[in-house]
Amino acid sequence: MWTQPYRKNDLEAGARPLYPLMQESPELRWAFIRKVYSILTFQLLATIAVGAVVVFVHPIAHFFVSTGAGLALYILLILTPFLGKVILESVILTTVVVMSLTLYTFWAARRGHDFNFLGPFLFGAVLVLMVFAMIQIFFPLDRISVTIYGCLASLIFCGYIIYDTDNLIKRFSYDEYIWAAICLYLDIINLFLAILTIFRATE
Template sequence: MWSQPFRKDEESGSRPLYPMMLESAELRWAFIRKVYSILTMQLVLTVAVAAVVVAYHPISQFFVTTTPGLVLYIVLIILPFIILCPLYYYHQRHPVNMLLLGLFTVTLAFAVGLTCAFTSGKVILESVILTSVVVVSLTLYTFWAARRGYDFSFLGPFLFGAILVLMVFALIQIFFPLGKLSVMIYGALASIIFCGYIIYDTDNLIKRFSYDEYVWAAVSLYLDIINLFLSLLTLFRAADS
């Protein structure tokens, strides 16, 4: 069943990403490069916007010390998730998808910057380093596993259930704070869950996303990385306080 595409890829000099691949390796690698190029631009934009928010103190002070600032802060937290709805609907329509992707990235980057503005530089650096190491390691592992026929699609239901539990736990923390230890537990659990999502979404990138779904594939990985960073930030900040 899969011997024909496998032989074709060997003759053309490109190794297939996984044994059951039914398309050319060149097309799939081109798709992967496109997704990671978009993801890199998103991360660079996020770092740039967050750095401006952290470095220019009047911005963070406005959001903390004024009532309009607090309202705007809540809007900025919710806005990226609102933008996700039209982005999902138009994610295959160029250039609308790229415009919505840029808007989504900037709003989420601003929220990340406000979070970092009230965090020590040591904690931010620790979170950035650990996030980078984990993302690179899990990505390389998933590509290695895909070449050997491993499949991680079974993680989907477990991760969905875990994220629901995490959301309920966060709501409990908001209305009934349980102390520093519970915040550390939340950060640790969230970090593990989003490590699982990095493996799951990378596996989908390799095997399941179609070539026209490059924007949504980049958004999935971007959210995994940002959420992993914020989870580690929560954990380290609670431990440092």
């Protein structure tokens, strides 16, 4: 008796393993992935809402500045210099890149690719970026150097999106959905800021 091949909707149903040699239940892993992306969506929408309110509602912006609220002030300082089409361009490009890398990682995982080896390299690259950013405080860079810095930062956080998405598919435990969402959130925000830096430097 012949066995029926996988149908197209088996991926959404979770009946087909996400990667070769998968030992856990695909249904449970898909439920975990949906939970993480739901939290991530809420985080990003909340960030956009808070940023928009702080930037465009001046009494609220003044309130945050006068009370020294760290997060709101951070958002204000980041977004204020980039008002206009630069933000929209950065959001569009970030969205396209994140969706493309996410789909690619799921596709690659299905075919047996593993991106766990990226971890040490990405960690070292972030350390270099942090030191480089501190050096800029004392020795400001010109536009070309800032553009190069933004491009390198964008590549690094693109790597982190692939790395953390791969961990989401294979390694995060079901109790680590908050940590998984935070990791992806930080990757996306840092990618957005890096792209924003590039557009700002090339204006």
